[in-house]
Amino acid sequence: MAKVSTNKNFHIAKNNKNDEFYTQITDIEKEIRHYQEHFKDKVVYCNCDDPYESNFFKYFALNFNFLGLKQLIATCYIGSPIANTELSLFDYESAENKTTKVPHKIIINELTDENNDTAENLEDIVISLTKNKNNTLTRLQGDGDFRSKECIELLKESDIVVTNPPFSLFREYVAQLIEYDKKFLIIGNQNAISYKEIFKLIKENKIWLGYNNNAKTFNKPDKTTHTLGNTGWFTNLEIKKRLEDLILYKKYTPEEYPKYDNYDAINVDKTKDIPVDYAGAMGIPISFLDKYNPEQFEILGIDRYVEDNPKYGHRFSIKGKEIYARILIKNKKL
Numbered sequence: 001m002a003k004v005s006t007n008k009n010f011h012i013a014k015n016n017k018n019d020e021f022y023t024q025i026t027d028i029e030k031e032i033r034h035y036q037e038h039f040k041d042k043v044v045y046c047n048c049d050d051p052y053e054s055n056f057f058k059y060f061a062l063n064f065n066f067l068g069l070k071q072l073i074a075t076c077y078i079g080s081p082i083a084n085t086e087l088s089l090f091d092y093e094s095a096e097n098k099t100t101k102v103p104h105k106i107i108i109n110e111l112t113d114e115n116n117d118t119a120e121n122l123e124d125i126v127i128s129l130t131k132n133k134n135n136t137l138t139r140l141q142g143d144g145d146f147r148s149k150e151c152i153e154l155l156k157e158s159d160i161v162v163t164n165p166p167f168s169l170f171r172e173y174v175a176q177l178i179e180y181d182k183k184f185l186i187i188g189n190q191n192a193i194s195y196k197e198i199f200k201l202i203k204e205n206k207i208w209l210g211y212n213n214n215a216k217t218f219n220k221p222d223k224t225t226h227t228l229g230n231t232g233w234f235t236n237l238e239i240k241k242r243l244e245d246l247i248l249y250k251k252y253t254p255e256e257y258p259k260y261d262n263y264d265a266i267n268v269d270k271t272k273d274i275p276v277d278y279a280g281a282m283g284i285p286i287s288f289l290d291k292y293n294p295e296q297f298e299i300l301g302i303d304r305y306v307e308d309n310p311k312y313g314h315r316f317s318i319k320g321k322e323i324y325a326r327i328l329i330k331n332k333k334l
Helices: 008-016 025-032 055-062 122-130 149-157 167-179 190-194 196-203 286-291
Strands: 003-005 043-046 071-075 104-108 136-139 160-163 183-189 216-219 225-228 231-235 282-284 297-302 327-331
Touching: 025 055, 043 055, 043 149, 055 071, 055 104, 055 122, 055 160, 071 149, 167 183, 167 196, 183 190, 190 196, 190 231, 190 286, 196 297, 286 327
Parallel strands: 003 225, 043 071, 043 160, 160 183
Antiparallel strands: 071 104, 104 136, 183 231, 216 225, 282 327, 297 327
16 A cells, blocks of 8 residues: 655645545554443444444444444445445445445344354354344435434434544534534544634543544555544543543743743643642643543643633743643642
């Protein structure tokens, strides 16, 4: 495969609405192993996933029994550019030009060894679907968009949503999950932390970061791979790391921690440098949220949108120079 490695890919995807980035199964496995207890007897919905291109669907289908799922649902949208799926289950809009997939939903209620090869795999699912045996594959009436009435009805039936939603629709996607009070584990650009709508949810402890928040390699429909930096998992499933205290060791000095020109808070350039003995407001890079423990720190706001910022809408500055985004926090234990 050809490989493209650049952080600009996120911005290109957002501007061009080119959101066809497919998560590799190794990244899915690394993250979901921390949440296994959440899935027992639950209905999992992958609502941005071509069932036989999406590694989210493959992961949950192959681990259906291991996780003890009650049901797995996946839907894909019309116009997906991926043709010749791994297992030829899908109809197409044109028999001559197999490039426009018809939107389908697939529902898995059980995984059994249908071909008697002593293993449970995707072939067993295909056989069960062709027999219409407890698992079903049906054409959607609409376009398969997660905002469609049809997909919202499926969302209402689900317990946990797990997927890689379109980058350009991240705000809208998260808003829908919150509106319908759904548990979720999704991938997004960590810069979304600074979106006003997303940060409000973080501040209110309605959403937080998962475990593996770093650059990841995604597959594209044209068979290239793209490494995207600042990629994170966003969730509202409780995880152990969220209640682990950050170990602090540095002492506060005015020289090392200057105050902002336009706000009464000190600047901290790195999470590991948070002073152990400072009780006031501190500005921290957004990467701090990877280590955030709500029992140890209080989030006061984000620079541009903190209510008492005299230059509301603008970032903080030091010696006249505006700095990158800062989250305002206080140590609860001082």
